[in-house]
Amino acid sequence: MKVSYDLHLHSCLSPCGDNDMTPNNIVHLASMIGLDVIAVSDHNAAKNLPAVCKVAQETDLLVIPAMELCSAEEIHLLCLFPTLEQALACSEAVYPYLPRVKNRPDIFGDQQILNEHDALIGTEPFLLINALTLSLDDLIAAVRPFSGYLIPAHINKDAYSIVSSLGAVPPEYGFRCAEVSDLNARVPFDGMKICNSDAHYLEHISEPVHFLEVEEKTVASVLRALGAPV
Numbered sequence: 001m002k003v004s005y006d007l008h009l010h011s012c013l014s015p016c017g018d019n020d021m022t023p024n025n026i027v028h029l030a031s032m033i034g035l036d037v038i039a040v041s042d043h044n045a046a047k048n049l050p051a052v053c054k055v056a057q058e059t060d061l062l063v064i065p066a067m068e069l070c071s072a073e074e075i076h077l078l079c080l081f082p083t084l085e086q087a088l089a090c091s092e093a094v095y096p097y098l099p100r101v102k103n104r105p106d107i108f109g110d111q112q113i114l115n116e117h118d119a120l121i122g123t124e125p126f127l128l129i130n131a132l133t134l135s136l137d138d139l140i141a142a143v144r145p146f147s148g149y150l151i152p153a154h155i156n157k158d159a160y161s162i163v164s165s166l167g168a169v170p171p172e173y174g175f176r177c178a179e180v181s182d183l184n185a186r187v188p189f190d191g192m193k194i195c196n197s198d199a200h201y202l203e204h205i206s207e208p209v210h211f212l213e214v215e216e217k218t219v220a221s222v223l224r225a226l227g228a229p230v
């Protein structure tokens with residue numbers, strides 16, 4: 001079956017994510033515009049995923065638990081997980097590698113943690129957009145125990161991508177899938193390409209224009225369709 005997807009959305013936990021990017025707003029808008037599968041992938045953190053997943057249970061929308069991790073080389077990678085528990089455990093495992101730089105909400109944003117009713121239950125004190133102090137090799141090793149599936153993000157962009165940082169998608173890493181913001185962009189990657197919105201505002205969430213062929217509408221099937229060994 002074919003499913004429409006947008007696998008790169010930021011909630012209000014990301015400093016650059018608009019405060020209207022709440023679990024309920026994201027899930028219900030995505031569902032209303034006809035998306036089948038989304039991933040909420042906040043910078044280096046997963047603390048809004050419990051609420052997002054809970055809200056999605058009331059809908060037909062499938063949510064892939066995710067984060068957007070930033071390696072020490074300033075490479076952004078989407079990391080998709082088979083389960084919410086694995087995403088949360090991985091986010092705890094990488095948290096010690098987030099530089100202890102205090103967020104300045106007035107400059108960067110509030111970094112809000114919400115519950116399934118969109119009520120504020122906390123804020124993240126450290127700035128989440130910083131690079132983790134983990135090299136790409138160390139990051140790959142760090143997500144492995146949690147079955148995190150890494151997809152180099154926006155590789156056609158001039159900043160914070162594996163291509164902007166390393167000049168290529170080195171084949172030795174074995175990435176099977178990469179993300180582009182434009183499927184027509186010329187990129188040095190022969191594997192599977194997916195196109196996501198990287199939305200930080202509700203109005204930027206993708207219409208259902210990109211599709212994946214999956215066996216069934218489950219997290220495992222979507223991960224398999226993206227080349228994950230699950």
Ligand SMILES: [Zn+2]
Pocket residue numbers: 068076153154160
């Ligand atoms: Zn990014």
Ligand SMILES: [Zn+2]
Pocket residue numbers: 008010068198
């Ligand atoms: Zn992003």
